[in-house]
Amino acid sequence: MKLLGLAFLASAEAVALRYAVVESPIQHVLVQMPLLVLAGVLLAWNRQIRQEWAVPLLLVALTVFLFWMLPRNVDWALTPTGEIAKYLSLPLLLGVPLRLSWPWLGPVLRGFLKANALSMLGVLGFLYTHAPVRICNSYLVSAQKDLGMAFFYLAAGLGCLWAIPILFGNPSGQRSNATGCASCGV
Amino acid sequence: MMPRALPSVLIASIGLGTLWHATDGGQAFTSEAARRLDVVRVPRPVPALQLEDMSGQLLPLSPQGEEVVLVEFIYTVCGDICQIAGADFAEIRDQLEQRGEPVRMISVSFDPKRDTPEQMTIYGEAHEADGKMWTVARPRPEELPALLKLFDVTVIPDEWGGFQHNAAIHVINRDGRFSAVFDTDAIDAVLTHLEEHSS
Incomplete structure (x- = not known):
């Protein structure tokens, strides 16, 4: 019930941003869209599925992810039809399936997905900061450059977030050791 | 093996088809490219x-x-x-x-x-x-x-x-x-x- 409330809160926040996203691609792509995905993740937080559905659901999530990464769909998401498609597909076809499949994904596959997310953010950052043309017709060139820099910052932040536990964290399974230092691990 | 992979293959095909369609066959990734293609076609x-x-x-x-x-x-x-x-x-x-x-x-x-x-x-x-x-x-x-x-x-x-x-x-x-x-x-x-x- 609490999670349902949080999911509702995230989607309400996303809808509340619907006027802000017209001017700011950062708020559109890096705040509103992730909030919608988060709403889906929270919605399915305590649900479980059988293992054989993990890969198909992951593929659904990846497809929807790639679909909304296309610059033309970012423009489309500002039209009435596109807006509805965005509100429905990001939570239900990206957040929910991602959350449901995640527990079944092995460490190698998770690492692969994370590494790809980082490199893709880097490529997007480069594209949006260096493109000689406007990539989205709905946004100013300056806003496009800001979005490119935001992609870089996000890549750096996520890179640290994911790398630090691997490099300096306690190996899982030995969380509580004799020194009692497990609780201070990053 | 085959029956287990079937749903994944099916969804991957639908996914690729969707993306293919959404980019006009890999030709238009921006709305500007899309409109240029569209007016030539129709x-x-x-x-x-x-x-x-x-x-x-x-x-x-x-x-x-x-x-x-x-x-x-x-x-x-x-x-x-x-x-x-x-x-x-x-x-x-x-x-x-x-x-x-x-x-x-x-x-x-x-x-x-x-x-x-x-x-x-x-x-x-x-x-x-x-x-x-x-x-x-x-x-x-x-x-x-x-x-x-x-x-x-x-x-x-x-x-x-x-x-x-x-x-x-x-x-x-x-x-x-x-x-x-x-x-x-x-x-x-x-x-x-x-x-x-x-x-």
């Missing part, structure tokens, strides 16, 4: 619309008789891209004049409130648009949204009181249909296109 009929030119006279947007109309969208106080685009438009005009092609060129203002005939005259003089083959004109404010929608031109205000827009050269063919879009500096491509479609 030219859009241009409604009979009157514009007001530099001298305050009305002129039809659609081609009359055997002519082709080239349209670019501008606002007269534009500082950067329209200036360069204006020079390229002048170059096209010079080339077409030499060849004697039946072409009309219109720089259409998307800021009709500020771009009065006087203002458009200043812009026309600056770019040597003398009103014969190439003129500057504005739509009635209430007709502007439909016009921009027809040509898929997105105009957004910038930080300095001006606008940014997807600048391009739009071709209205003899049948009165919006049928092609070119970069403003693609002079050769525009001339070749007109040559190919004049016979």
Whole structure:
């Protein structure tokens, strides 16, 4: 019930941003869209599925992810039809399936997905900061450059977030050791 | 093994198909590329619309008789891209004049409130648009949204009181249909296109 409330809160926040996203691609792509995905993740937080559905659901999530990464769909998401498609597909076809499949994904596959997310953010950052043309017709060139820099910052932040536990964290399974230092691990 | 992989294969195919469709077969990743592809495939009929030119006279947007109309969208106080685009438009005009092609060129203002005939005259003089083959004109404010929608031109205000827009050269063919879009500096491509479609 609490999670349902949080999911509702995230989607309400996303809808509340619907006027802000017209001017700011950062708020559109890096705040509103992730909030919608988060709403889906929270919605399915305590649900479980059988293992054989993990890969198909992951593929659904990846497809929807790639679909909304296309610059033309970012423009489309500002039209009435596109807006509805965005509100429905990001939570239900990206957040929910991602959350449901995640527990079944092995460490190698998770690492692969994370590494790809980082490199893709880097490529997007480069594209949006260096493109000689406007990539989205709905946004100013300056806003496009800001979005490119935001992609870089996000890549750096996520890179640290994911790398630090691997490099300096306690190996899982030995969380509580004799020194009692497990609780201070990053 | 096979039955287990079946749902994944099925969803992967649907996913790839969706993305293929969403990019027009891997050809258009931006909305600008998408509109250029779309108008070539399905030219859009241009409604009979009157514009007001530099001298305050009305002129039809659609081609009359055997002519082709080239349209670019501008606002007269534009500082950067329209200036360069204006020079390229002048170059096209010079080339077409030499060849004697039946072409009309219109720089259409998307800021009709500020771009009065006087203002458009200043812009026309600056770019040597003398009103014969190439003129500057504005739509009635209430007709502007439909016009921009027809040509898929997105105009957004910038930080300095001006606008940014997807600048391009739009071709209205003899049948009165919006049928092609070119970069403003693609002079050769525009001339070749007109040559190919004049016979």
